[in-house]
Amino acid sequence: LHLERELREALQADRFELHYQPLVDLSDNRITGMEALVRWRHPERGLVSPALFIPLAEETGLIVPLGEWVLRQACRDAAGWPDGISVAVNVSPIQLRHRGFAQSVLAALATSGLVATRLELEITESVLLDDTEANLETLHTLRKLGVRISMDDFGTGYSSISYLRRFPFDKIKIDRSFVRDCAAQSEAGAIIRAIVSLGASLGITTLVEGVETEPQLATVRAEGAQEVQGYLFSPPRPAAEIAALLEAGT
Ligand code: G
Ligand code: G
Ligand code: MN
Numbered sequence: 001l002h003l004e005r006e007l008r009e010a011l012q013a014d015r016f017e018l019h020y021q022p023l024v025d026l027s028d029n030r031i032t033g034m035e036a037l038v039r040w041r042h043p044e045r046g047l048v049s050p051a052l053f054i055p056l057a058e059e060t061g062l063i064v065p066l067g068e069w070v071l072r073q074a075c076r077d078a079a080g081w082p083d084g085i086s087v088a089v090n091v092s093p094i095q096l097r098h099r100g101f102a103q104s105v106l107a108a109l110a111t112s113g114l115v116a117t118r119l120e121l122e123i124t125e126s127v128l129l130d131d132t133e134a135n136l137e138t139l140h141t142l143r144k145l146g147v148r149i150s151m152d153d154f155g156t157g158y159s160s161i162s163y164l165r166r167f168p169f170d171k172i173k174i175d176r177s178f179v180r181d182c183a184a185q186s187e188a189g190a191i192i193r194a195i196v197s198l199g200a201s202l203g204i205t206t207l208v209e210g211v212e213t214e215p216q217l218a219t220v221r222a223e224g225a226q227e228v229q230g231y232l233f234s235p236p237r238p239a240a241e242i243a244a245l246l247e248a249g250t
């Protein structure tokens with residue numbers, strides 16, 4: 001396949017880059033961390049969205065070396081940020097299932113010098129759907145070392161709540177479809193409140209994704225969420241801009 005070959009070449013030629021989007025604590029409006037979002041710097045097509053190449057990378061297994069690159073680069077970038085700022089990295093189910101994943105996380109931390117507690121791994125519900133025992137063991141191993149684990153896109157899969165009993169997540173990231181709908185439908189706001197309350201009772205922080213407007217922010221605040229992320233604060237931005245922003249803010 002043409003695109004597969006291009007993807008392979010891009011990995012070898014180091015044509016990927018990380019952009020970062022701030023995660024904001026609602027109690028003091030301060031940035032607590034950054035989510036790493038990979039982009040492909042394509043010679044003709046420009047900056048290519050991960051939505052277009054992550055699925056292919058997963059199908060071809062290239063997600064494993066690509067994911068390792070993302071982990072290493074994210075830890076390296078974060079090691080240069082102020083101490084209080086963590087970095088969140090998306091982990092594909094295929095990557096997590098791959099033997100040696102825990103080792104590659106440890107290697108990324110060791111090489112960069114980033115302390116484990118400043119790394120968050122974002123996994124989706126689908127991770128816990130298959131290979132459950134092996135995946136749970138990997139996650140437990142990493143968590144014991146201080147790495148934090150977030151459940152991403154919460155509310156988009158099914159039987160979400162049962163997963164909260166099976167694995168001790170540090171954070172729930174409520175999918176952006178809930179905040180999008182919460183102005184029009186009060187049910188969406190009620191669902192956010194219910195998840196926040198569920199999280200609180202389990203000692204899990206709740207973040208709402210996709211906050212784009214002040215009214216949405218007001219709703220999310222009223223429903224009691226601890227953290228937010230979205231275009232209202234910042235879109236994902238290149239690493240150099242993020243480093244400058246963090247420097248200016250400290
Ligand atoms: O940033 P953007 O909206 O284009 O991201 C689109 C999708 O790609 C999101 O679902 C996001 O989680 C995913 N994504 C972005 N970066 C990574 C990455 O480094 N690894 C994996 N597995 N997914 C990523
Ligand atoms: O699937 P995941 O949550 O990891 O990916 C986050 C995706 O959401 C990224 O592609 C990012 O660009 C996108 N995103 C971040 N903030 C907003 C927002 O406020 N609105 C919308 N529509 N998308 C957002
Ligand atoms: Mn994510």
Ligand code: NA
Nearest residue numbers: 152153173209
């Ligand atoms: Na998400």
